[in-house]
Amino acid sequence: MAGNYLEFQFIIEPVQPASEILIAELGYLGFESFVENDNGITAYIPVEEYEDDLLANVHILQSEEFEINFNVNEIERLNWNEEWEKNFTPIQVDEHCSVRAPFHPKTDVEFDIIIEPKMSFGTGHHATTHMMIQLILKNDWENKSVLDMGCGTGVLAILAAMKGATPVDAIDIDNWCYLNTLENISRNDCEHINVEEGGAELLEGRKYDMILANINRNILLRDLPVYEKCLNEQGNIFLSGFYKRDLPVIEKACKDLGLDFVENIERNDWIAAKFSR
Numbered sequence: 227m228a229g230n231y232l233e234f235q236f237i238i239e240p241v242q243p244a245s246e247i248l249i250a251e252l253g254y255l256g257f258e259s260f261v262e263n264d265n266g267i268t269a270y271i272p273v274e275e276y277e278d279d280l281l282a283n284v285h286i287l288q289s290e291e292f293e294i295n296f297n298v299n300e301i302e303r304l305n306w307n308e309e310w311e312k313n314f315t316p317i318q319v320d321e322h323c324s325v326r327a328p329f330h331p332k333t334d335v336e337f338d339i340i341i342e343p344k345m346s347f348g349t350g351h352h353a354t355t356h357m358m359i360q361l362i363l364k365n366d367w368e369n370k371s372v373l374d375m376g377c378g379t380g381v382l383a384i385l386a387a388m389k390g391a392t393p394v395d396a397i398d399i400d401n402w403c404y405l406n407t408l409e410n411i412s413r414n415d416c417e418h419i420n421v422e423e424g425g426a427e428l429l430e431g432r433k434y435d436m437i438l439a440n441i442n443r444n445i446l447l448r449d450l451p452v453y454e455k456c457l458n459e460q461g462n463i464f465l466s467g468f469y470k471r472d473l474p475v476i477e478k479a480c481k482d483l484g485l486d487f488v489e490n491i492e493r494n495d496w497i498a499a500k501f502s503r
């Protein structure tokens with residue numbers, strides 16, 4: 227059943243702050259999506275990424291301060307889409323950009339992005355996507371070459387392209403995201419974005435003015451040296467997918483590679499940060 231997800235329903239007592247800690251720990255271990263509810267959280271991980279003793283590394287499950295129980299089901303990706311269609315509301319980021327589904331009415335903003343995420347990450351609902359959109363809105367992309375690494379739905383690449391970036395490469399390691407980005411670039415008339423499936427191994431010899439990477443702490447720390455090699459002089463790199471407490475380690479990794487911290491945004495304890503050469 228490759229391609230399916232495991233859906234973990236965690237019942238947590240008391241719900242906060244344990245939910246937040248649990249989401250952070252599961253995020254490090256490769257869980258991809260989280261839905262918070264009154265009783266706890268539901269968390270999703272691809273079946274192929276789950277190993278039997280994975281939850282043994284989740285410290286909060288061993289904590290005596292909280293009572294946490296869970297049950298797990300295997301689900302098909304398509305069920306997620308139905309859930310998403312039921313629950314998805316358009317997102318407005320600042321006054322210039324909205325992210326909506328094809329079935330929502332057109333919005334009257336400068337950048338009206340249409341996304342059908344299915345199982346891919348990147349609707350603008352998550353703090354990290356929201357902040358990356360804010361950083362893109364604040365910067366000049368006209369005629370800049372751009373890499374969107376870990377493109378998910380392609381939302382960041384699409385916005386950069388709408389703001390004049392060219393050429394734009396959007397890369398994701400996940401086949402579903404690759405296919406979903408192809409669909410979304412077509413929906414937004416951004417077919418000139420080049421979409422590829424893979425990871426840092428694809429980047430050998432490439433050069434970009436701007437790099438966007440909203441992935442997670444560990445992958446960023448591992449792949450930053452590869453991204454840095456791809457950055458043109460005076461280029462900028464925008465990173466997210468990590469918590470506020472990890473900003474110092476990300477900042478140090480960038481500094482060691484000759485990248486200076488420019489600014490960061492914070493939302494719900496997550497960070498999006500800009501670095502430049």
Ligand SMILES: C[S@@+](CC[C@H](N)C(=O)[O-])C[C@H]1O[C@@H](n2cnc3c(N)ncnc32)[C@H](O)[C@@H]1O
Nearest residue numbers: 347348355376377378398399400403425440441
């Ligand atoms: C947090 S999502 C971000 C999606 C989108 N860019 C956004 O901002 O909403 C991270 C994405 O990175 C992809 N990913 C994970 N590891 C990766 C890697 N080593 N190289 C490229 N993409 C990766 C995942 O499949 C996922 O789509």
